[in-house]
Amino acid sequence: MRFRHLLLWDMRFQARYGFYLLYGFLTALYLLLLVSLPQSWKKNAAAILIFSDPAAMGLFFMGAIVLLEKSQRVTSFFAVSPLSALEYVCAKVLSLSAIGLLVAAVLAAAAGCPSLPSMLVGTFLSSVFFTLTGILIATKITSLNQFLLATVPVEILAFVPAILHLFGIAPAFLRFFPPNVCMDLIAGRGFSVIGLVFTAALILLLFVAACRCVMKMWISAGGVKL
Amino acid sequence: MIQVNHLSFRYTKKPFIQDMNFSVAEGEIFGFLGPSGAGKSTLQKILLGMLPNYQGSAMVNGRECKNHGSDFYESIGVDFEYSTLYEKLTAKENLQFFSSLYKRQTRAILELLASVGLENDADKRVSDYSKGMKSRLNFVKALLHDPELLFLDEPTSGLDPTNSRLMKDLILAEKRRGKTILLTTHNMQDAAELCDRVAFIVGGTIFALDSPHNLIMSKGAAQVTYTWLDHGEQTASCPMDKLSEDTRLHMLIAENRLQSIHSSEPTLNDIFMEITGRTLV
Numbered sequence: 001m002r003f004r005h006l007l008l009w010d011m012r013f014q015a016r017y018g019f020y021l022l023y024g025f026l027t028a029l030y031l032l033l034l035v036s037l038p039q040s041w042k043k044n045a046a047a048i049l050i051f052s053d054p055a056a057m058g059l060f061f062m063g064a065i066v067l068l069e070k071s072q073r074v075t076s077f078f079a080v081s082p083l084s085a086l087e088y089v090c091a092k093v094l095s096l097s098a099i100g101l102l103v104a105a106v107l108a109a110a111a112g113c114p115s116l117p118s119m120l121v122g123t124f125l126s127s128v129f130f131t132l133t134g135i136l137i138a139t140k141i142t143s144l145n146q147f148l149l150a151t152v153p154v155e156i157l158a159f160v161p162a163i164l165h166l167f168g169i170a171p172a173f174l175r176f177f178p179p180n181v182c183m184d185l186i187a188g189r190g191f192s193v194i195g196l197v198f199t200a201a202l203i204l205l206l207f208v209a210a211c212r213c214v215m216k217m218w219i220s221a222g223g224v225k226l
Numbered sequence: 227m228i229q230v231n232h233l234s235f236r237y238t239k240k241p242f243i244q245d246m247n248f249s250v251a252e253g254e255i256f257g258f259l260g261p262s263g264a265g266k267s268t269l270q271k272i273l274l275g276m277l278p279n280y281q282g283s284a285m286v287n288g289r290e291c292k293n294h295g296s297d298f299y300e301s302i303g304v305d306f307e308y309s310t311l312y313e314k315l316t317a318k319e320n321l322q323f324f325s326s327l328y329k330r331q332t333r334a335i336l337e338l339l340a341s342v343g344l345e346n347d348a349d350k351r352v353s354d355y356s357k358g359m360k361s362r363l364n365f366v367k368a369l370l371h372d373p374e375l376l377f378l379d380e381p382t383s384g385l386d387p388t389n390s391r392l393m394k395d396l397i398l399a400e401k402r403r404g405k406t407i408l409l410t411t412h413n414m415q416d417a418a419e420l421c422d423r424v425a426f427i428v429g430g431t432i433f434a435l436d437s438p439h440n441l442i443m444s445k446g447a448a449q450v451t452y453t454w455l456d457h458g459e460q461t462a463s464c465p466m467d468k469l470s471e472d473t474r475l476h477m478l479i480a481e482n483r484l485q486s487i488h489s490s491e492p493t494l495n496d497i498f499m500e501i502t503g504r505t506l507v
Contacts, residue, residue, distance in 0.1 A: 005326035
């Protein structure tokens, strides 16, 4: 019950802060871009667009969300409420994934992606990975500039191999690299079980780390000055 | 409600809280008084289950704080000194959101807002609130889930005299409803007025623990100070319990020559300084 409320409130906050409006606008922009591209480019272009924006939006926006909560000291209150770090992290992940999935579905349909379920699974896994990474970074920083700087290595490490892999110019062993596995799913190019196991293991690891970091942030930011 | 026995805690090798012992009964208002860095916040964090690496025992509601479960905070309300509200949401939305975090039945939001005079600002965004309005909203947020134990940090800080009075009346009303209240304040007048007992904390140690009245009375008798005219204004003081022995005062009263007379008791702040050798700043 609490988790359902939290998830709905997170979506409400995101709507209030204009996330849905922003992504409505971006979706229209991306659609225009896709329509203007030659047919043979569309699938790869859609895969790159989906992977690098709606799927990765958690990485970009977690900094803003957590910094906002820190600045309004709401995190202090979470530390002394029945809310668990797991519920908090899950709500953030799912609420941001919901927007990502919606935008990705529209773009995939417009580009004529071969497998919508595969694309949605890929987008969801990417979204979870990026949002958890975003949470991990956001709990450690105190300004938006720090956040932007700290996300650059993640962007390079995730985007470059995935895009190279999409065009078949990445080393073969990188097909098990989680961002590449997600890219394969988004592009509807199938998946390997080993790759999925690696991806699931990485996500699990990030989940545990994110929950610990959130709890640490609540206790250090919250309650310290009682 | 709270039982602390031989509690010690250290952040580094040096002990920060040393062998603390006290208990707080159900329905009591208990005040923590001490200068910054005295250990009040650390003590509260231990009682709130946020610092589990302590030695000794700290029991809240019959449960050891370091072993608290997920429902521990269902019966605890915390009012921080600073605002912990979403600025972009209205007061009502904030309370609706924070209500949703609790399993237990929460109190009626509009009634709570009315109790602090915010019923007409319920649909106003918190970013448009003044500091005093935020303080009042923050306070009722701590009451939302009708907790048995309340931690209040400087609840009257930043409030004008009218709202400060309103807040103190609300705190006393919660006490009448059977709530146990732990109060941290620098305001000695508030502590003397609200607390059943206070603990003076300095350097992680409790220096004194008693009711404000007993502390004041045990450390200094009330004085009577009087003035009269005799080649200019003259002033003299006499302990209240030695008044009958002050012949000059008797004479001045008999001759109707007193210009002024008033009694004064040491304040809780005086007692704090006398016992701990420190000020509360």
